Amino acid sequence: MTILQLEGVSKKFGALTVAEQISFAVGEGEALGIIGPNGAGKSTLFNLITGNIATDSGTIRFCGSDVTRASPMARCLSGMGRTFQIPQPFEKLTVFENLLVAGSFGSRRQEHEVSVRCAEILGDTGLIDKANVPAGGLTLLQRKRLELARALATEPKLLLLDEIAGGLTEEECRSLVATIRAIHAKGIAVIWIEHVLHALNSVVERLLVLHFGKVIGIGKPAEIMDSRAVREIYLGIEI
Amino acid sequence: MALPSFQVETQTKASAVFGIAAAAALLIAFAAPLLVSRGVIQDLFFILTMLVLAQNWNLLAGYAGLISVGQQVFVGFGAYAMFGCVILFGVDPLVAVLIAGVLSTLLAIPTAFFTFRLYGPYFAIGTWVVAEVVRLLLAQWKALGGGTGTSLPRDATRDMLGVGLMRDVFDMKASQAGDALTYWLALILAALTVGFIYRLLRSKQGLGLAAVRDNEQAARAVGVDARRMKAFVYLATAFITGIAGALIYVQKARISPDAAFSVTDWTAYVIFIVVIGGIGTVEGPIVGVIVFFLLQNLLAGYGSWYLLVLGLIGIGVMLFAPRGLWGLVSDRTGIQLFPVRRMLKGGSLNQTSKGGPHG
Numbered sequence: 240m241t242i243l244q245l246e247g248v249s250k251k252f253g254a255l256t257v258a259e260q261i262s263f264a265v266g267e268g269e270a271l272g273i274i275g276p277n278g279a280g281k282s283t284l285f286n287l288i289t290g291n292i293a294t295d296s297g298t299i300r301f302c303g304s305d306v307t308r309a310s311p312m313a314r315c316l317s318g319m320g321r322t323f324q325i326p327q328p329f330e331k332l333t334v335f336e337n338l339l340v341a342g343s344f345g346s347r348r349q350e351h352e353v354s355v356r357c358a359e360i361l362g363d364t365g366l367i368d369k370a371n372v373p374a375g376g377l378t379l380l381q382r383k384r385l386e387l388a389r390a391l392a393t394e395p396k397l398l399l400l401d402e403i404a405g406g407l408t409e410e411e412c413r414s415l416v417a418t419i420r421a422i423h424a425k426g427i428a429v430i431w432i433e434h435v436l437h438a439l440n441s442v443v444e445r446l447l448v449l450h451f452g453k454v455i456g457i458g459k460p461a462e463i464m465d466s467r468a469v470r471e472i473y474l475g476i477e478i
Numbered sequence: 479m480a481l482p483s484f485q486v487e488t489q490t491k492a493s494a495v496f497g498i499a500a501a502a503a504l505l506i507a508f509a510a511p512l513l514v515s516r517g518v519i520q521d522l523f524f525i526l527t528m529l530v531l532a533q534n535w536n537l538l539a540g541y542a543g544l545i546s547v548g549q550q551v552f553v554g555f556g557a558y559a560m561f562g563c564v565i566l567f568g569v570d571p572l573v574a575v576l577i578a579g580v581l582s583t584l585l586a587i588p589t590a591f592f593t594f595r596l597y598g599p600y601f602a603i604g605t606w607v608v609a610e611v612v613r614l615l616l617a618q619w620k621a622l623g624g625g626t627g628t629s630l631p632r633d634a635t636r637d638m639l640g641v642g643l644m645r646d647v648f649d650m651k652a653s654q655a656g657d658a659l660t661y662w663l664a665l666i667l668a669a670l671t672v673g674f675i676y677r678l679l680r681s682k683q684g685l686g687l688a689a690v691r692d693n694e695q696a697a698r699a700v701g702v703d704a705r706r707m708k709a710f711v712y713l714a715t716a717f718i719t720g721i722a723g724a725l726i727y728v729q730k731a732r733i734s735p736d737a738a739f740s741v742t743d744w745t746a747y748v749i750f751i752v753v754i755g756g757i758g759t760v761e762g763p764i765v766g767v768i769v770f771f772l773l774q775n776l777l778a779g780y781g782s783w784y785l786l787v788l789g790l791i792g793i794g795v796m797l798f799a800p801r802g803l804w805g806l807v808s809d810r811t812g813i814q815l816f817p818v819r820r821m822l823k824g825g826s827l828n829q830t831s832k833g834g835p836h837g
């Protein structure tokens with residue numbers, strides 16, 4: 240069963256084409272990695288999927304229904320959880336309250352029904368000590384963890400992660416990978432944009448390569464990493 | 479990960495004590511017309527109605543992020559609606575006050591339709607334009623005195639619901655009974671407004687509202703219906719502001735378009751109150767209205783210097799205490815009288831960190 244399907248999705252910002260006839264599908268519970276150079280259009284692709292940016296053409300289906308024109312809110316409620324590449328915390332709310340908002344609104348339940356789950360997510364993402372601190376006081380790394388934690392609190396069927404491993408130490412990176420594996424093991428589908436390839440490849444089942452808004456390869460990580468196109472684009476980049 | 483049981487707390491020790499003190503103060507305030515002079519009652523009426531307006535503006539700007547400089551439209555429209563009901567249809571002024579609230583809410587629907595298309599500063603300008611348009615329209619209404627205004631018929635306030643009863647029970651003169659009655663209504667309105675806003679902020683919707691204020695894009699991404707939430711707040715504040723406007727003009731008994739739609743009286747002063755008290759807290763407008771009243775009396779003899787000094791104080795507070803006087807107190811002492819923070823307790827949490835107020 241596919242959970243997400245894009246067909247011929249295109250987007251231009253003025254003369255700049257950031258998505259060109261993008262078509263691919265993600266299965267239920269699948270983990271897909273997205274790689275591509277800076278400015279390739281990866282984050283824009285996420286924004287098209289979540290509805291933050293409207294498509295010029297093409298259709299997006301999620302869980303069997305056409306969501307091409309649905310609002311970001313509606314897409315969240317139907318089971319899409321996302322992180323922002325540049326973290327967007329609710330700065331004056333505490334870390335715990337950030338999760339409470341996501342938990343209660345994202346899963347249409349009352350605060351008291353989701354509070355324990357939110358606390359557990361804080362434990363899983365290593366933010367429990369910051370629970371009662373306003374999110375505006377967090378460091379960049381903590382903000383990125385909060386992005387992940389908040390997305391999880393909405394109880395997504397599909398989790399979209401945009402570069403959450405950058406700047407981590409080896410140790411932190413290993414624990415992040417373990418966290419994402421655990422999420423994936425629960426049957427949540429994951430699409431993960433990441434430049435840290437070894438972390439990405441230890442989680443995802445397939446890789447998608449984006450270049451100037453075009454999909455230039457999709458398949459098993461090993462095959463993709465071996466392909467000519469990827470080697471050219473990533474020439475000089477450590478794998 | 480197995481975690482020991484968690485609880486969520488919002489109550490603080492200070493807030494529990496304050497709750498009892500507030501209930502006692504409310505009781506004393508109810509008895510005030512029997513204890514103090516008519517002049518004091520009129521002052522208290524002014525303080526209470528300004529508090530209602532300030533709480534509403536604070537909810538609008540400090541929580542829904544809707545910075546309106548046109549709230550005088552609901553004061554003026556509510557007041558005119560009440561005058562219209564009384565003069566044209568002979569409705570009792572107190573009933574007319576409620577009708578005014580409903581009509582103000584109805585007016586808010588088309589104005590929201592127009593202003594919600596505008597963002598940030600354009601929204602603010604839009605609200606002001608709407609207020610001017612409504613003022614100019616009502617100034618054409620000859621039956622209500624056109625541009626020069628009119629007065630409530632004397633017997634309308636004399637025979638107002640409850641006035642007769644109070645004359646008999648407390649042996650008051652009609653004018654005195656009228657003042658006491660409007661004062662009690664203002665007291666009830668202020669208590670209900672604070673209660674309503676505080677309840678809203680503690681509810682799930684209040685949390686969503688705070689999220690929208692902090693980051694609208696992220697709020698939508700986690701399933702918060704930001705538009706609906708803002709629309710609800712806009713309509714609710716229109717209702718309460720309309721009632722407050724009507725009540726203020728039952729007490730004044732004389733209306734003119736320039737006074738009823740005064741941007742200085744019903745918006746600038748109100749913003750001043752919220753800013754010096756502390757925006758984004760329930761306590762802020764309460765502190766603000768007291769400071770405003772004291773300043774107004776202190777500077778009463780200085781004419782236009784008065785406005786200048788108010789402006790300077792406002793700017794000073796914005797620069798040096800952006801979270802207002804209540805923010806200063808609350809930062810120093812950690813006291814919150816109307817706590818809305820959801821504190822996570824229990825589990826393996828260390829208990830040292832304090833959340834501070836939402837604003």
Ligand SMILES: Nc1ncnc2c1ncn2[C@@H]1O[C@H](COP(=O)(O)OP(=O)(O)OP(=O)(O)O)[C@@H](O)[C@H]1O
Nearest residue numbers: 252255257275276277278279280281282283284324
């Ligand atoms: N709102 C916008 N308006 C105009 N151009 C935009 C907008 N958003 C992104 N772009 C441009 O579109 C291109 C793709 O941007 P995008 O953020 O999707 O890249 P990316 O693949 O996520 O890059 P990175 O790896 O640096 O995050 C870039 O050239 C960017 O400057």
Ligand SMILES: [Mg+2]
Nearest residue numbers: 281282283324
């Ligand atoms: Mg990006």
